[in-house]
Amino acid sequence: MELGLGSKHALVTGSTAGIGYAIAKGLAAEGAHVVLTGRTQAGIDAALKRLRDSVPEAKVTGIAADCATAEGADAVFARVPELDVLVNNLGIYGRKPAFEIDDGEWRRFFEVNVMSGIRFTRHYAPGMARRGWGRVLFVSSESALNIPPEMIHYGMTKTAQLSVSHGFAMELAGTGVTVNALLPGPTHTENTDRLRAERAKAAGVTVAEIEAAFLRDHRPTSLIRRFTSADEVAALGVYLCSEAASGTSGAAMRVDGGVVNQIM
Ligand SMILES: NC(=O)c1ccc[n+]([C@@H]2O[C@H](COP(=O)([O-])OP(=O)(O)OC[C@H]3O[C@@H](n4cnc5c(N)ncnc54)[C@H](OP(=O)(O)O)[C@@H]3O)[C@@H](O)[C@H]2O)c1
Secondary structure, eight states: OOOOOTTOEEEESSOSSHHHHHHHHHHHHTTOEEEEEESOHHHHHHHHHHHHHHSTTOEEEEEEOOTTSHHHHHHHHHHOOOOSEEEEOOOOOOOOOGGGOOHHHHHHHHIIIIIHHHHHHHHHHHHHHHHTOEEEEEEOOGGGTSOOTTOHHHHHHHHHHHHHHHHHHHHTTTTTEEEEEEEEOSEEOHHHHHHHHHHHHHHTSOHHHHHHHHHHHTOTTOSSOSOEEHHHHHHHHHHHTSGGGTTOOSOEEEESTTOSOSOO
8 A cells, every 4th residue: 555655744752762762664665754862862863773774765763852841842843844754652650549649640641741731733834734734633542432440641631632632623624734643552562561570570460461450450352362462552653744645534443453343
């Protein structure tokens, strides 16, 4: 399938590792000019090297800025005035008992996971609309629909992203700009692998046992009965950013291994 990404300029927030890196790599492999973002220059340099080793023909650059803050966003906007493809990937997660989540933590999760994507979309989407073509993708989660009891503040932000992405899609109706949300399920990323390794060590069990217990106790509806890879998630993400996906806007597309137990 021709994805038509060859001449496009793309930026992925929080893309030095994990799903964001995998989407950036996938876009670069399709010939797009890709901008990586991360908080430190060292992280950017390492990600650029890794991506160029993996996709030697990649047209990729990086910006060290914290996309979770308004100041960091402004630093990115100053360096990259226009985009064709925006992937609002940056997001944080972490287990916390519901009654122990204080005001600051509720606000921090909202600020990082929701406001970041709003700021970037508000900045870049009007230009896409003026030029008659654009793609905005919010990386949400199956946790938007299956609120995880072990981190309801995270679930709140992922549900909010569905409202925000659908709302922007409506605002951009007829402009040639699509806005969609991607809903990964449990995914192997460097960060989640590290967290599971720590949990396994603390419990005196293997990582495989931790993963099996997680799927059994927390995601029993999984149809693939395993974690996805970041590249599996990126495959749908890259498609949604492409010309080929021109008929899809305002949608929430799952790559959750069937965790959400519903047909639509
Ligand atoms: N992993 C999963 O199982 C899973 C499942 C469903 C949905 N998702 C969603 O997918 C997205 C990516 O998840 P991921 O697991 O791939 O992410 P991740 O690896 O934890 O983080 C991706 C990047 O974000 C940057 N980052 C991390 N914390 C940050 C913070 N507090 N402020 C600013 N930047 C920060 C880091 O770059 P620097 O350190 O270089 O700044 C990191 O490379 C998120 O929106 C998440 O909710 C993930």
